[in-house]
Amino acid sequence: MTTEQQSFSSEVARARTFRHTWWLVALAVIVVISTVRLYTGADRITAPGTLRAAIIGACPILLAGLGGLWAERAGIVNIGLEGQMLLGTWGAAFFAYHYGPLVGVLGAALMGLLGGLLHAIATVSFGVDHIISGVAINIVGLGAVGFLAKTTFDDLKGGGPRNLSGYDTPPEFTVPLVADGAKALADKHWFVVSDVAGAVAGVTTRLSLLTVLAFVLVGVTAWVLWRTSFGLRLRSCGENPQAAETLGINVYRYKYVAVLISGAFAGLGGAYLAMVASSSFTVGQTGGRGYIGLAAMIFGNWRPSGVLTGALMFGYTDGISLLSNSGALVHALLLLIAILLAVFAVIKVRTAERVTAAVVAALSVGGFVWYFSSDTVNASFTGMTPNVVTLFVLAVFSQRLRMPAADGEQYRRGGAG
Amino acid sequence: MSEPTAVEKAPAVKTATPAARRIIGSVVGGLLPPLVAVIGAMAVTSLVIVISGGSAADFLSTIFSMPNERVQLTIINQSAMLSISAIAAAICFRMNIFNIGVEGQYIVGSCAGAFFAGSGLVPGPLNILATLVVAAAAGAAYASIAGLLKVFRGVSEVISAIMLNYIALTMAGYLVTKYGQESGYTFTTERLPLDAQPLGFKIFPDAPGDVWALSSLAIILGIGYWFLISRTRFGFELRVTGESETAARASGVNVNKMRLIVMALSGAVAGLVWMPAYFGSVHTFGPPENFQAGLGFLGLAVALLGRNRTLGIFFGALLFAFLSGQSNALQSAGIAKDVIDITQGITVLAVVVAYEVVGRRRARAEAERVSRQLEAERQGATA
Numbered sequence: 001m002t003t004e005q006q007s008f009s010s011e012v013a014r015a016r017t018f019r020h021t022w023w024l025v026a027l028a029v030i031v032v033i034s035t036v037r038l039y040t041g042a043d044r045i046t047a048p049g050t051l052r053a054a055i056i057g058a059c060p061i062l063l064a065g066l067g068g069l070w071a072e073r074a075g076i077v078n079i080g081l082e083g084q085m086l087l088g089t090w091g092a093a094f095f096a097y098h099y100g101p102l103v104g105v106l107g108a109a110l111m112g113l114l115g116g117l118l119h120a121i122a123t124v125s126f127g128v129d130h131i132i133s134g135v136a137i138n139i140v141g142l143g144a145v146g147f148l149a150k151t152t153f154d155d156l157k158g159g160g161p162r163n164l165s166g167y168d169t170p171p172e173f174t175v176p177l178v179a180d181g182a183k184a185l186a187d188k189h190w191f192v193v194s195d196v197a198g199a200v201a202g203v204t205t206r207l208s209l210l211t212v213l214a215f216v217l218v219g220v221t222a223w224v225l226w227r228t229s230f231g232l233r234l235r236s237c238g239e240n241p242q243a244a245e246t247l248g249i250n251v252y253r254y255k256y257v258a259v260l261i262s263g264a265f266a267g268l269g270g271a272y273l274a275m276v277a278s279s280s281f282t283v284g285q286t287g288g289r290g291y292i293g294l295a296a297m298i299f300g301n302w303r304p305s306g307v308l309t310g311a312l313m314f315g316y317t318d319g320i321s322l323l324s325n326s327g328a329l330v331h332a333l334l335l336l337i338a339i340l341l342a343v344f345a346v347i348k349v350r351t352a353e354r355v356t357a358a359v360v361a362a363l364s365v366g367g368f369v370w371y372f373s374s375d376t377v378n379a380s381f382t383g384m385t386p387n388v389v390t391l392f393v394l395a396v397f398s399q400r401l402r403m404p405a406a407d408g409e410q411y412r413r414g415g416a417g
Numbered sequence: 418m419s420e421p422t423a424v425e426k427a428p429a430v431k432t433a434t435p436a437a438r439r440i441i442g443s444v445v446g447g448l449l450p451p452l453v454a455v456i457g458a459m460a461v462t463s464l465v466i467v468i469s470g471g472s473a474a475d476f477l478s479t480i481f482s483m484p485n486e487r488v489q490l491t492i493i494n495q496s497a498m499l500s501i502s503a504i505a506a507a508i509c510f511r512m513n514i515f516n517i518g519v520e521g522q523y524i525v526g527s528c529a530g531a532f533f534a535g536s537g538l539v540p541g542p543l544n545i546l547a548t549l550v551v552a553a554a555a556g557a558a559y560a561s562i563a564g565l566l567k568v569f570r571g572v573s574e575v576i577s578a579i580m581l582n583y584i585a586l587t588m589a590g591y592l593v594t595k596y597g598q599e600s601g602y603t604f605t606t607e608r609l610p611l612d613a614q615p616l617g618f619k620i621f622p623d624a625p626g627d628v629w630a631l632s633s634l635a636i637i638l639g640i641g642y643w644f645l646i647s648r649t650r651f652g653f654e655l656r657v658t659g660e661s662e663t664a665a666r667a668s669g670v671n672v673n674k675m676r677l678i679v680m681a682l683s684g685a686v687a688g689l690v691w692m693p694a695y696f697g698s699v700h701t702f703g704p705p706e707n708f709q710a711g712l713g714f715l716g717l718a719v720a721l722l723g724r725n726r727t728l729g730i731f732f733g734a735l736l737f738a739f740l741s742g743q744s745n746a747l748q749s750a751g752i753a754k755d756v757i758d759i760t761q762g763i764t765v766l767a768v769v770v771a772y773e774v775v776g777r778r779r780a781r782a783e784a785e786r787v788s789r790q791l792e793a794e795r796q797g798a799t800a
Contacts (some may be wrong), residue, residue, distance in 0.1 A: 079575070118766070125769045127777075131515050131575055135717060142760020144465070150753030151469045161753070254686060277574040283755075291579050380594075384587040387580040394572040 032339055034192045041330035044323075046195040048186050051202025051359050053323055056277050058315020059214040060085070060269040060286075061386075065300065065307040066221050067112075067265030072302060073225055074258030075238035076123055077408040079134025082290030083141025084115035084263045088270020090145045093281035094152055097159075097167040105170065105210065105271050112267015115141060120259040124252055126146025127410045138290075140217040147282050153281075165280030175204035208276045210268075217265070222304040234258055236405035241411040252413060266290060291317075302402050317385035327376035334377060338367030355395060363392075437701060442779075447729075450771030451722055455736065458763035462756055471752055479750045480743050486624035488742045496695055496738035497632035498709075500730055502716025504635075504642045505687035507725040512659040512679050518563055518578030519687045521585035522556040524704075526688025528589040528606075529555035531702030532596070533696060535607030540580025544613035545631075549692060556688020557681040559585065564680030568673045574680070582713075586704065591702050605703030615696055629697025635731075638686060643727040655679060687713065718765040724772070737761055 037045045044050050064081050071078035078084075089113030094105025115137055122133040146162070153159035158166030182204065185197035225231035236244040237254045256399050269289070274281045294315055299313075300306020320326050341364035348357035370377075394401075440620035459480075463473035484492065502519055509516035516522075530552030539547040563581060566572040597604040617627030646652040656667040666672055690712050700706050719737055723729025740761060743781050 026504055051592055080578075122770060126772055126773050128766070128769045129515075131517065132717075132721060132769050133518065133766060135714060136762045136769075138762075139714065139718065139765070140759050140762030143755045143760075143762060145752045145757060146755025147465070148469065150755065151471065288583055289585070295576070295580065378591060378595075380587055380591045384584050387583045391580045391584075393564075394577060395566055395570050398570045398572050 001366050008400075029197060029340070030260055031192060032343075033336060034195045036332060036336045036339065037195065038189075038191060040332040040335060042329055043189055044329050045332055045336075046186070046198040048183055048198050048201035048205060050320060050323065050329070051199050052205060053319035054114040054312065054316040055169075055202060055211060055319070056315075056323070057317075057319030058311045059211055060215050060272045060277065060289050061293045061296050061314050061318070062218070062308060062311035063269030063272060064266050064290050065296035065311050066217060066293075066304065067262040067269065068294045068297040069221065069266055069300075069302060069304065069307055070225075070265060071116075071119075072260035072297065072407050073235050073238045073404055074105065074255045074405045075241060075404055075409065075411065076119070076255055076259050076262075077134065078116075078119060078259065078262050078266075079131055079291075080115060080119045080137030080141070080293065081134075081262070081266045081269075081293055082288065083134075083138035084112040084119075084266035085270040085273070085290045086138075086141040086145045086284070086384070087111040087115045088267030089274040089281055089285045090148050091267060091268075092271035092274040093167060094148070095166045096169070096275065097164060100264070101168045101275065102171045104167065104275065105213075105268065108267045108271030108274070110267065112270060113264040115266070116260045116263020119263065120256045124255045124259065124411075128409050129410075142284065146177040148281050149281070162283040163281060167279075168175075169275040169279050170209045172206045179204040193320045203293070209395045210272055210276050214268070214272065217268075218304050218308050225304070237411075238406055241406055245413070251411060266293070269293065289318075292386045295386060298401065299390055299393050300321060302403050314386035317382055317389075321382035324355060327378070330377040330382050331371065331375065334367055334371045338364050338371060339369060425591065447724065450775055451729075451733070451773050454722075454764050454767035457767045458760045461763045462760045465759060466752065466756065475750050476747065476752055476756070479746050479752070480740070482743075482746065484739075484742055484746070486621040487626060488745070490621065490624060490626045490628060492735070492738045492742040493628050494697065495741060496731070496734040497629070497635035498690055498712055499715055499719050499734035500635040501686060501693075502690045502712045502733060503640055503719035503723065503730045504638050504727075505683045506687065506713075506717045506720040506722075507730060508642065508646075508655075508679060508683040510659075510720055510725045511591050512655050512675065512677065513662075514683075515575050516560070516563075516677065516683050516687075517579065517717065518560060518577050518581050518679070518713075519690070519716050520711070521578065521582035522559050522684045522687035523690035524582075524585040524589050524708075524710070524711055525559040526552040526556035526684075527691040527695065527702055528592060530688070530692060531606040531609075532592070534609050534695070535701065537607075537610045541612050542615070544610065545615060545696060548613075548696075549689060552688040552692055553685040554688070557685040560680045560684020560687065561677065563675045567680075568676055586710070589702075590704060597703060599701070600701075602711055603703050603706050605701040605707050607701070609696070609700040613696075614700065617697055625718065626658075626698070629693045631693040631696050632633050634689060634693060635734075638689070639727040639731060642686075643657060690716070706752060715761070718761060721765055722768050736764075771786070 033045065037043060064085055067084070068078055068081055079305070088108040088111050092108035094104075095107025099107075118140070119133055119137055122128040122136075123130050149164070150161045153164040154161050156164060158164060179201055182197045182201035186194045186201050188194050223231075225235060233244065233249050234254045236247075236249065237251045237258070241251045244254075270286065271294045273285050273289070278285070293311070296310030296314055297307050299310035300308070320329055323329070343362055345357050345361040345364055348360055459477070463476055466476050467473050469659070502523065505519050506516055529547045533551040534544055534548040537544065559581065563572075563574045563577045566577050567574045593606060594604045597606045617629050619627045623715035644652075646656065654665065654670045655675065657668065658670055658672055662672055665675075691709065694709060695702065699707055704710060715737060719730055719733040722733035722736070723731070740757050744757040749752045749755065
């Protein structure tokens, strides 16, 4: 008993130091960003407009990532996020056009949920390989959205065979005083202070209710999955379904609920794309963001806070690739990445991981060389940043990442005997 | 509960010889699921059309109408490319690896091949052969990234391949804009020299177009795949590893090495996917206009439909190419052609479900048979 308590309290202490370290790391990153901004003169790195674009880019990825988190925590890999998101874009446009923005958001969630239901039937009830089912759902999703758009939007005012505009979107609001104050502070371009102010201004200016919802859902997900008995049971289905079964948990039901929620979240991500990121619908609007959401989830080590970090990072690169004249901005970011890689290489040298250190150092040097030998970066490279970063993180941290133990495995009822 | 019926049925089944029973069983088990899946997918698609206010009769009659000669040619050529893509996927499937990266690998292969062929480094018809080698090597190299990450860093090949797919498309676009030439609104690689453009098979003298010369690659690769998997030691070891990694390891197979080789091999085949279209009609590379994306994902579906067997893949590819070929006719019948994607997706979903159900039923029947035999032996021993 005492040893157990001891190990528990030491674990709590370790968790506290861990949290402590993360705050320090975050602060250090901000300082580095600020230094790079001052050195390169690319003030747009942390300008309110850039950060607003980043948040708009982050939210769909965040919602998809949270959706992926729900499913994978219950042991179901959901590659079908992309298809479910696509269904969400159509649902948002269709229902918002006819019944207003609130029903639009609900309709998007419902369409995503239907995609999730298909995935749940295939993987939970029939025990089909999760990846196969997901790939099939993405094919179906794209086809269904193309078909539905042609059949339901072609004759509408503001509509066409592959697009629709002219529906109401969720309201936006600006936090009074805070937004203006932060904006003024950000425009001063002071060290660190203006960067933080830029972030505050970016968040508080023309904030969509759907953005608020996305961030609230991070907290809700964390609370439900880690602070309620329902969440504990759901996660147990992803860690060890046989053990869960012996404790009387209806594993199928939990997996179903998880995948349905997953689909609904992805659908909301689609709604965000069709209602906030843009005010019109087009077929194939997701452009692979469902997959990026999945990447954000893996980057975030299957945790809500990690998903948020990943989504913000990927959203930033997604957001700035849409800004006009982003070449110089990306060029400045190159220096930032090179510096961060160099720091990371030093850490790896200290922990005596020579091969990793050498590879990271080489990448860092490459970054520096690239930065100093060019004035601008082709915009098409920004688009693939999330993918490259994910690959890099997977390659370097794969041993540190811990996915649910029974993730992606087939589970049959009565298999515990 | 089901015991009495099983006992009743037993004598009737016994009249067939074991060999015949096995053949009938495998034919039923192999053909029934895809058939059921296709019918089911058609039914679901019809339902979707009816719900959205269309006519299912129009849909079915258009789909099952005889395509004209031009469309027939498209179907043959498309099914060739789908087959190659499916073979690439199947090589990995047989070893229980999910190569979702076929899509990216064939983009890389096509890009590298087109740049090389367009440069005309190798003169005349020899250029074709050299280009195929380059395309295959590029595909293999790209697939090896996922393979190496899996073997040395334990990264899931599915996730890394998805990332690599996007990187491939972006990089190809970048390279073409940077080193290609402007043609109209888009950029493309340099055009294929005329002396390296093979003549196709003109099977319909009146229709425009032909069966591309390199569509025959599908047949060559199909036979090669069959031979490799079922007639060589390498293929045997590959299948053993797919069935059970521990068993393979115990019998001396170096699983990691196998994984790298198989990934590279699959990538090499994937690199060739688009080559028939390149040499047959497009002669240049420049996504999105001068390239056909999406063959990789459809190839995965076809491999699943054909159960990773050469003949199955050919039939599956023909079916998918037929459906896609008919989609234009649908468009003129007033039905959005995207509906075919629904049919294809549902077919895949239904076929894997059907195989799963058949497999489970067969396993249960096997278990019952064994327990019946044991029971009979025990009774014989006591008597």
